[in-house]
Amino acid sequence: MTVSNTLPHPLAPLSEAEILRARDTILKQHGASDSLYFRCIYLNEPAKAELVPFLELEHAGKLTESTPRPPRQARVEYDVLTPSKHHHIRTVVDLKASQVVSSDTAAQKAYPSYSPEEFNDFQDACVASELFQKAMSEFALPENFKVIIDPWPYGGPDDAEDPDRYMQGLVFAVDSSKKNPDSNHYGYPIPIIPVMDWVSKKIVRVDRLATGGAEDGLEPEAKAASPKKLFQNNAPAEYVPELLDIPLRNDLKPINITQPEGASFTVHPDGLIEWQKWRFRIVFTPREAAVLHDVTYENRPIVYRLSYSELTVPYGDPRPPFHRKQAFDFGDGGIGRAANNLELGCDCLGAIHYMDSILPSPDGTPTAAKSVVCLHEQDNGILWKHTNFRTNRAVVTRNREFVVQFIATLANYEYIFAYKFDLAGGITVETRATGIVSVVSIDEGKTSKYGNVVAPGILAQNHQHIFAVRIDPAIDSYTDTQVVVEESISKKIDPKTNPYGNYYEVQRQQVDKPRWIDAEPRLNRVLKLENSTKKNSISGKNVGYKFILPSTQMLVADDDSVHARRARYAQHNMWVTGYRDGEFWVAGEFTNQSRKETDGVDDMVRRGDWFTDEAPNGQDQESKGKKSTPVLWGIFGLTHNPRVEDWPVMPVEIHQMHLRPADFFTFNPALDVPSTKNAASVLVPCCSNGEASKATEQDKPLSHLQGSGKEIDAQAAGASVTNGKTE
């Protein structure tokens, strides 16, 4: 498949040398007097129009050394720091010429995401702040408790304010007498939120928080005459095993998953992955973590690019300043930057490959991001089965999956993201939400309609997590994909067409221009991604894939709220927009402290690109769109009204969306999966405590179902016989 070629594949991640070359190019642009802060240096993906001809040649096996290739480019995002102002600059560097190809400065109030290093500045600013010390003086902490602060993005500014770039912090205490740096501070929230000016690095304000119950109003409590004693009844919220005050289970016997003959996948150094009939490339980006490119099955393209785009987490507590708890975990932080270094035998079981990546330090030098993606195979039960009830012969195959997994930590919270490929041509996109729910103080004995008391003194606020997945489809072609909305519609009894009332109509509507589409399970509404010209040779229908989305609640915040204005994407389950190079951000590129979604999916709809030969007639004629190809955005989420069981660390909440072939193949693509009996399985007898007997062939089961196995000779049945002597 891969051509022996000294040049990197156009989708290969930047090498260390390339990152350094990009950095040097930028440094040269600026004088020695400019102080630069590098945020990201990563592959600038080729324009689709340039990459597609290359991919087509690649899949046709026609690549040569002289095949034209898209220029190799780096995207470098950095700040120029001056005492009074920070300019955020986005550049594209041509790596061959070591030249800046394009450069622009972000608008006045468009702020890039925070880097992990900037989080530390916040705590330093608090320590140095008289305002902060004054606020803290209102509280008395138990002996040996130390203060610890989780920096957060500021959320959306109120309409009345016009702040420069701010950062806020949630303040906690930790019991240092435990002498364990992993003692959980989230069990001890302190009811203030300091706000820092990000340029001056000064605390400009400390907001006091309400700590009352359901009927205590929205205002913070009045300042007490003497320091309020905190944590009088709070309980430890430990989760690291050595600090637990309950014994660990000792009766969970190990499950080992082994592949004695090795794994069935191949990882190439340039990010190309091969597993079974699947082939795709992984590019790790600072914002999206693992992005899948050029996903093909038996060399037929299915998805040009598959990625998570955004995740907003708005909180439902109306008491100011809690309304500013609305994070955009991709745009404000970055999932790649927050990706965990995964561990063998913990995050994945079996035979695992770990992928590393490279992220820049603030000075632009590459640093290793080790084991940020894991790849492995797993068994997921039965894939298909049929038992012939006449002979009792069963044929069963196992549902083997290939998993691309990465995990991000965003202060208190964890997300486990996975792309799963199966043997039947399906792709599943999975999220698992876990970690520690965000909590605030609540006065003893009180309860709140804004959340749940999950431990004494601890209110876990109601909130939502709304995920967006971006699918740039390429259904059996890089250029000819169409999107169709399909519904199964009930029909009334009609003597001519539906005499008994059991008929239902499968209705199709092609999406000819950008729009949103809400989930409607009552109509079995599904989106189909189809090749607009190629027909399935069996069914005569367009070859395609079905898009199956969990039907979940969308953003509940009021339409007029700043929360909704910043996350229009989160108001509908599916969006179809027109492809343009580099548009990966459902809520816009700059979500950090945004007041509204800018150049997000809602704007892409408004500009009215179209997918047919000519712009469709209708009310959108005034739009300035252009002919394009459709990109699909799948939105799903979790309205999380916390349970007591979510404390101190929550069990995973799992969501899955699926791409499944629908007339893409000419028969079940998993028909050739062997129905091999697994020899390592053993019997557990009755009445033992798990003592497994050695694997033995089971007795031939006595069947209560054994049929007669009778067939009727066609002629005996009355039929004549064709193609034979008796015809």
Add this chain to the structure above:
Amino acid sequence: MTVSNTLPHPLAPLSEAEILRARDTILKQHGASDSLYFRCIYLNEPAKAELVPFLELEHAGKLTESTPRPPRQARVEYDVLTPSKHHHIRTVVDLKASQVVSSDTAAQKAYPSYSPEEFNDFQDACVASELFQKAMSEFALPENFKVIIDPWPYGGPDDAEDPDRYMQGLVFAVDSSKKNPDSNHYGYPIPIIPVMDWVSKKIVRVDRLATGGAEDGLEPEAKAASPKKLFQNNAPAEYVPELLDIPLRNDLKPINITQPEGASFTVHPDGLIEWQKWRFRIVFTPREAAVLHDVTYENRPIVYRLSYSELTVPYGDPRPPFHRKQAFDFGDGGIGRAANNLELGCDCLGAIHYMDSILPSPDGTPTAAKSVVCLHEQDNGILWKHTNFRTNRAVVTRNREFVVQFIATLANYEYIFAYKFDLAGGITVETRATGIVSVVSIDEGKTSKYGNVVAPGILAQNHQHIFAVRIDPAIDSYTDTQVVVEESISKKIDPKTNPYGNYYEVQRQQVDKPRWIDAEPRLNRVLKLENSTKKNSISGKNVGYKFILPSTQMLVADDDSVHARRARYAQHNMWVTGYRDGEFWVAGEFTNQSRKETDGVDDMVRRGDWFTDEAPNGQDQESKGKKSTPVLWGIFGLTHNPRVEDWPVMPVEIHQMHLRPADFFTFNPALDVPSTKNAASVLVPCCSNGEASKATEQDKPLSHLQGSGKEIDAQAAGASVTNGKTE
């Protein structure tokens, strides 16, 4: 847990001796002249009022030999055969006294389910039928093709007809030249449906089928002058490996799942299962297969009885007689009777326990149903994780599940049912639909709006599968469960209560009398099963479980159709009804050839039992209900418009519903799960083809996330210190 006791537990399945005693008791009731046909002999479950006191003593550890116990009873269902009529009789036999306690004869047109043995009668009747032979004479089959018939229930009779008990058959041919009894006949449908009178065992009619395309109307084609040549272009639809004309994959390397220290569960001979903190009993019934009883966690009851209740499969092809393709797989057939004999290493991997059951032969003697349920543990990814971003220390636990699985074959089709228990107090009820889709003939080159052409000459008709799960809850008590509908409701901006618009209200409405409730993901509607009196000591809320249902399309058939009248249950996602002993059937006991749902969930709602101290006021005051406790029915399904990929055997379509604790516990019940690193996992290096290296400790990853780890001394931060010297 179990008392040493010579008496069987009240929920222990009947022994062979008990089955024989029940049979003998019935035989004695009848003279030698009566010809009896036994359909089922199984445990007559004790009345709840009698069982609950026993269970309460059992869980309190207070059972003794003299504890009063419910009488041990068998339920015997059998027919009395006379030449002109079959009476279906349902009796309860007291096994101690060997006496019939109750007996009643089913109403005139209430028909029990078919036994597997009766299926064979149908084919014999066809062979003997001149009508059938005449119908077959219209067709010419290729040489060596033999006829094979799948008996089906007759579906719902048309309003215009008043048939006695009928059975219909789908007719296929099989290529006997392959000399393989597992050659797939479903690839060769013959366009007739013979109808048999079930008492006389005579074919009374042979319906001819339409074979046209989208525009060819509803009538069967006119009879041709000479026999129509069938299967001129049909292709083999083989799935058994030795008949495939494509090579099997040889690059799927084995995944072995082993438990070197044995399994973590215990199976007792009377059906009691213990796994981790879970404890429950499995009773296998002819209709429901595995039923779970008395499900407890740490000895606290959660579910009194958990079972699948029904599954209807209506087809959407309006061309008569296809409208009679509507099966009720529990009521017309019986999932226990149709349960597969499961195989080690195929249907389950790892360390597996297989449960056997006993089913009666038509003469009432017990026959073994071997390995009809499998029990095993499996790993399902990460259960919870948190990484302290300051220290980079991660704590991860694995999501171990305990699975109770059974699989039923209903002629062409398979269902894989599973109950899964997890370490965090959750129960998942899962279905996987697989097997061979039901197909009919379609003329060459045509396509249809009634289904999809999945192979030349083969139309897979659009249809639905609508499952019903019955949950008889016992939330921390066998008697005090209440059901609450909870929704998360958007609120407009309001200066006093919601100044920024981010607040949403969690609204609760108690279900005080039977009703249906539709899914409404837009409102995040969930049902909560709660103890009506016990409060969670942390949150102050009622201890409870959340019921999470996939939001799927309900029955699409017209409200006035016989299909909808027979399956009112399938028109709404959730139903809550009043508990009465022995009411297990969502669509009524007798679904076979039913015209309407009788004593099903819709009738249970109409009768108006109530769940509060007094009957609620309102329009239902005239109802004749009584005070009861709520039973929950969860309905979900699959509108299956077949894909070409579903042929010849379809990859699984998976649905899951969940019961998750919601303030049932006082913290995450999986907090005590060890975060043990699995030692059997190995690294797969880059660029190898699956060659796994020996497990080695990974290098300490270079962290790009390492925080400063700084904590601030409380006094340095400005706070005073309580409980300490400085206060």
